[in-house]
Amino acid sequence: xxxxxxxxxxxLGIFVRAARWRIxxxxxxxxxxNMDRFLPVDRIFENAHWLxxxxxxxxxxxxxxxxxxxxxxxxxxAPLETPEVYRDLLAAVQVLIQRFDLDTRGYRLITxxxxxxxxPQWHWHLVxxxxxxxxx
Numbered sequence: 001x002x003x004x005x006x007x008x009x010x011x012l013g014i015f016v017r018a019a020r021w022r023i024x025x026x027x028x029x030x031x032x033x034n035m036d037r038f039l040p041v042d043r044i045f046e047n048a049h050w051l052x053x054x055x056x057x058x059x060x061x062x063x064x065x066x067x068x069x070x071x072x073x074x075x076x077x078a079p080l081e082t083p084e085v086y087r088d089l090l091a092a093v094q095v096l097i098q099r100f101d102l103d104t105r106g107y108r109l110i111t112x113x114x115x116x117x118x119x120p121q122w123h124w125h126l127v128x129x130x131x132x133x134x135x136x
Contacts, residue, residue, distance in 0.1 A: 061131035
């Protein structure tokens with residue numbers, strides 16, 4: 001039985017809150033390593049190296065998460081020997097900018113690190129102050 005989007009959003013929100021607790025980090029890392037099977041998300045975009053979905057606890061009218069499909073805990077752990085990962089990140093961002101008309105609406109691309117990184121998986125936030133429809 002398929003989960004509804006609201007149920008997926010609820011479970012992802014619980015997962016993100018749990019990810020902030022150090023005691024749950026080993027489980028969170030396991031889930032990110034196997035995210036295609038375990039993360040209950042509605043994919044907005046996907047390519048060989050990146051998965052994009054709505055943030056379960058958005059802080060902006062448009063708030064998307066871009067996660068690498070391989071486990072990378074932080075920017076400092078990002079592998080330098082695989083440039084295709086970063087090429088695919090830029091390609092994904094370009095597709096999303098075009099899809100949501102962000103060149104005219106405005107956007108920010110953000111990654112957090114050190115004490116500002118709340119979950120043990122490197123990720124990016126694509127955000128806009130102007131609402132957009134992710135169902136377009």
